[in-house]
Amino acid sequence: MARPTIYRGISDINDKRSAGPGRIRKDGGGRKNKETQDPTLVADLKRLIEPVTRGDPMQVILWTARSLRNPVKELS
DSSP, X not given: OOHHHHHXXXXXXXXXXXXXXXXXXXXXXXXXXXXXXXXXXXHHHHHHHGGGEESOTTSSOOEESSOSHHHHHHHO
8 A cells, every 4th residue: 555545544544534334446547347347247157167167056156177277368
């Protein structure tokens, strides 16, 4: 972290200033969501992972028999 950021945070704490409820950063701050950057990402990932997905499809948690490296290579 940069010193000015730390000093600004300390100043905010001393002045009892804080972001609004539920806010951490200013609106628009931070890294953009990958889904926003590439709208086809989720569909492409599901297409790659679906044939090797394991587990009960009615459950929230599923797993895959593929390593992370293989889908990354195929997506790029």
